[in-house]
Amino acid sequence: MSYTSINYLLYVAVCLLVYRIIPKTKRWWVLLAGSMGFYGILCREHPTLILFILMTAATTYGGGRWLESYIEKSDEYIKSQKGKWSKEEKSAYKDKVTVGKKRICASVLVLNFGVLAFLKYFNFFADTINSVTGKGTVPNLGLLLPIGISFYTFQSMGYIIDIYRKKYKAERNYLKFLLFVSFFPQIVQGPIAFYSDLAHQLYEGEDLRFQNIKQGVLLITWGFFKKLVIADRLVGAVQTVPNDCDSFSGTAVLLTALIYALQLYADFSGGIDISRGVAQLFGINMAENFKRPYFSKDISEYWHRWHITLGAWLREYLFYPVAMSKPFQKMGKALKAKFGMKISKVLPVSIASLITFLVVGIWHGANWKYVAFGVWNGGIIMVSTLLGSNFENWKKKLHIENTNKMFIAFQLFRTFLIVLVGYYFDIAPDFSTAMHMMYMSVTDLHPAELLNKEFLASMTLGRSDILAAFVAMVVVLIVSLKQERSETTLREQICKKHFVFQSLIFILLFYAVVIFGSYGPGSNPADFYYMQF
Amino acid sequence: MKSNKMKRAVKLSALGIVMLLLFVLLSWVMQYTAISSETHVRNFYREPENTLDVAVIGCSEMYADYSPPIAYDHYGFTSYNLAFEGAPGHLYSSMLDTFVSRQKPQVVVFEVNGFFYNNDHPYKEGVKRKWLDSMKKDKLWVEEIKKEVPEGERSPYYVGLLKYHDNWKHPMMLASRQYLLWQNSKGDVSMMKSFGTRTTTDSAKKKTPKRVHKLKEYGITNITATMEHCRELGLENVLFIRTPHKDKLTPEVDEELKKLITDAGYDYVNFENDENIGIDEKMDYYNGDHLNVFGNEKNTIYLGKYLVDHYDINTTHDEAVDKQWHECAEYTYKVFDELKKKTLEEEDDQYNEFSDLSEFTEKLKKKYAEFKNSDSAT
Structure with a gap:
């Protein structure tokens, strides 16, 4: 049951109806039943995959309780020993407690990330080893990846680390925790939520409010618009050209990369809009995952606007812990002694960035092209951090103001170009093809081909498809520009206007999806791209 | 609060x-199957209930070869061609159900061409849709979708959009x-009761391939099923016919058909070899499978006579019904006169019951043809 199917909308409607009639304190049960039911439907062909999410919830819940009780007991013991211990004895005990805490936390992390890594990367390593040794010594187990495993694992592991950090109390009720892990609007592709942001909203049983329903419906329809009118109309080219790039010209390859930039944004952000819209129907506000990423002036900003919740998770649980870890602090001190203050501050942070992006790359999949994707993004950020002050100096010398429109346009173009290069790693089947495609894109350009109907047809693009997607992109651009200049969301603004205006916007959007959407017999419906991760 | x-x-x-x-x-505006098939079916529902004496069911052969208003003019019985292009035999039962849901026909005539599809044609989506999308959206429609379309693929049939x-x-x-539906909607009823032809004696645009018809499993199964269905409905006067074709059925197939149908207690007549109709092979066909207006008129008169001679058809109708049918016949003759001229000119254009033969449209068509010719010449 895809998020863009009528069945899903009916499912949500039934959940909403039951949620409405159930007493407030019991409403989380409806969300839990809805989430488990939805996940069961997703896994109906391989029901055993449900065990993985139950296992993740159970181990994280158990680990959280154990960790909390360990911390509480330790704290009580320290209190009971007040005045009896020397400073050294207290410190030694605290060290012992920290080691114990770390062991509990690490065991949960290793277990869950281990399962994720095993399911995601075993086949890759088996194939690599077999191809290196030339023997089929390591069997390919043909492992299936449970839907949403990356998202629910990241979300759960954030929770256990927060318990370790004593940010909040561990959840007492396993079923409530299971709901946090499996909340159905976000289970397929996020957004990844922090427990402190989401859990209380799930358990509160907020009354259904007309404002929330209006805004939720508008957001869902907007998500459908992006997914069905733009992403699914263009997906054919993305699926065709990279797999057989030598049959196409460099123009086709470059056009495919450009199309992918639009298609991926429409696909992923459209899906997230649907998720957030459905959550809002229940009065649950989920974090934004996209803030108009192609308006970014540098790559760092881009990663603060694209897949925001993954970025926030990585910053919170990977980047800062790595950058502030003892080895990095030692490295900073060593660098300070040798190269001075500037390098000692910038280099460890740059290396931590590189590590983070390497993880982002590997998270995307077990393939060298994803490693290259991580290195490319991390490397660019590293270089721009290291040379940041030099850039500022050049700007001053050239008398370039940050507000200069030409300079802003240059920044936007430069950032998009960097992102575009990264996309080649994403669309190509492997690393060498990605490099080959980049080479083709600069050496085999014939712009006149774009006017040839057969050229577009060979990329599975009809002129009408391009026209529909182009007009829809213009609509998205206008909405994005308006949103960029506004502090409140556009749907909030629309919902404050006269009912007739609200209705008109909704009707236009709804029927734009109905008429221009790519769905039904003869269409090429594509799963949400991030579903595979 | 309450008022809010x-x-x-x-x-x-x-x-x-x-x-x-x-x-x-939008569902109405966006739909498209084949305009002629659509009007042939839709126009059936415009006929006043219980006014049709004879049901004529089949594919394009019927609306090309038989004209209900001309038959009425000669013999007084009313009839309707519930037929569409490429109608497969397995849909005949459903077409019959539709007919008897609104009319009480005294005789039912089936053209057997629909039973000769020995390929995947009958099950193609486009073929099914010509019937299902043009039917009235009622209980029969729902049942027919359930019968014709596998579960899981039905939604686009229920929701056409x-x-x-x-x-x-x-x-x-x-x-x-x-535009054509608007043309077709003029008047209370369809004046020609489902009609389609080409104005030529040998169409270059719509040629038919030479075919050797064989009765295979599809045909046998569905003829049998159609006859069983007729029996379930209590129909006694059921006639299976083969209209005139240039490529005739072989005597073996003809005999096989005859045996299959007559053994079940129903009638079968092959008009292909009946010289009494007076069909001129060179002048009365527009292609191998279909008669032109000259052939249509001859065949209608002959088939109509066969029906009144062999079945006891009560041709008494309300005054209003007779008046309307007289108008239809008058209109049909006028149209036929025009089409005969065009046929002799070998115009080779398609005409249906909704075609606009007004002077204005004719002039426009001529101008367009001239423009097209001059354009291609340059």
């Missing part, structure tokens, strides 16, 4: 109604459909 809720309910209801109306409108929404890519096609 009431206001909101009214507003939402209004929005719901607007959305629904738009949905219905799921299939047809992509037709926005063909605005001219949709506009022409609307």
Whole structure:
């Protein structure tokens, strides 16, 4: 049951109806039943995959309780020993407690990330080893990846680390925790939520409010618009050209990369809009995952606007812990002694960035092209951090103001170009093809081909498809520009206007999806791209 | 508080109604199957209930070869060609159900061509849709979709927009459909009771391949099923016919058909070899499978006579019905006169019951043809 199917909308409607009639304190049960039911439907062909999410919830819940009780007991013991211990004895005990805490936390992390890594990367390593040794010594187990495993694992592991950090109390009720892990609007592709942001909203049983329903419906329809009118109309080219790039010209390859930039944004952000819209129907506000990423002036900003919740998770649980870890602090001190203050501050942070992006790359999949994707993004950020002050100096010398429109346009173009290069790693089947495609894109350009109907047809693009997607992109651009200049969301603004205006916007959007959407017999419906991760 | 809720309910209801109306409108506007098939079926529902004496069911052979108004003019019985292009035999039962749901025919005539499809044609989506999308959206329609379409694929049949929404890519096609449907909607009933022809004696544009018809499993199964269905409905006067074709059935196939049908207690006549009709092979066909207006008139008169001679058809009707049928016959003769001229000129254009033969349109068509010719010459 895809998020863009009528069945899903009916499912949500039934959940909403039951949620409405159930007493407030019991409403989380409806969300839990809805989430488990939805996940069961997703896994109906391989029901055993449900065990993985139950296992993740159970181990994280158990680990959280154990960790909390360990911390509480330790704290009580320290209190009971007040005045009896020397400073050294207290410190030694605290060290012992920290080691114990770390062991509990690490065991949960290793277990869950281990399962994720095993399911995601075993086949890759088996194939690599077999191809290196030339023997089929390591069997390919043909492992299936449970839907949403990356998202629910990241979300759960954030929770256990927060318990370790004593940010909040561990959840007492396993079923409530299971709901946090499996909340159905976000289970397929996020957004990844922090427990402190989401859990209380799930358990509160907020009354259904007309404002929330209006805004939720508008957001869902907007998500459908992006997914069905733009992403699914263009997906054919993305699926065709990279797999057989030598049959196409460099123009086709470059056009495919450009199309992918639009298609991926429409696909992923459209899906997230649907998720957030459905959550809002229940009065649950989920974090934004996209803030108009192609308006970014540098790559760092881009990663603060694209897949925001993954970025926030990585910053919170990977980047800062790595950058502030003892080895990095030692490295900073060593660098300070040798190269001075500037390098000692910038280099460890740059290396931590590189590590983070390497993880982002590997998270995307077990393939060298994803490693290259991580290195490319991390490397660019590293270089721009290291040379940041030099850039500022050049700007001053050239008398370039940050507000200069030409300079802003240059920044936007430069950032998009960097992102575009990264996309080649994403669309190509492997690393060498990605490099080959980049080479083709600069050496085999014939712009006149774009006017040839057969050229577009060979990329599975009809002129009408391009026209529909182009007009829809213009609509998205206008909405994005308006949103960029506004502090409140556009749907909030629309919902404050006269009912007739609200209705008109909704009707236009709804029927734009109905008429221009790519769905039904003869269409090429594509799963949400991030579903595979 | 209560009045606020009431206001909101009214507003939402209004929005719901607007959305629904738009949905219905779009579903109608975006649909496209084949305009002639669509009108042949839709026009059937415009006939007043219980006014038709003879049901004529089949594919293009029927509306090309037989004219109900001319038969009425000669013999006084009313009939309708419930037929569409490429109608497969397994749909005949459903077509019959539709006919008897509104009419009480004294005789049912089936053209056997629909039983000779020995390929995947009968099960193609486009073929099914010509019938299912043109039917009235009632209980029979729902049942027929359930019968014809596998579970899981039915939604686009129930909600046509799921299939047809992509037709926005063909605005001219949709506009022409609307124009032709508007033409077709003139008057209370269809004047020619489902009709289609080409104005030629040997069409270069719509040639038919030479075919050797064989009765295979599809045909045998579905003829048997159709006859069983007739028996279930209690129909006694059922006639299976083979209309005149250039490529005749072989004597073996003809005999096999005859045996199959007559053994079941129903009638079968092959008009292909009947010289009494007076069909001139060179002048009365527009292609191998279909008669032109000259052939149509001869065949109609002959088939009509066969029906009144062999079945006791009560031709008494209300005055209003007779008046309307007289008008239809008069109109049909006028149209036939025009079409005969055009046929002799070998115009080779398609005409249906909704075709506009007014002077204005004719002039426009001529101008367009001249423009096209000069354009191709340059």
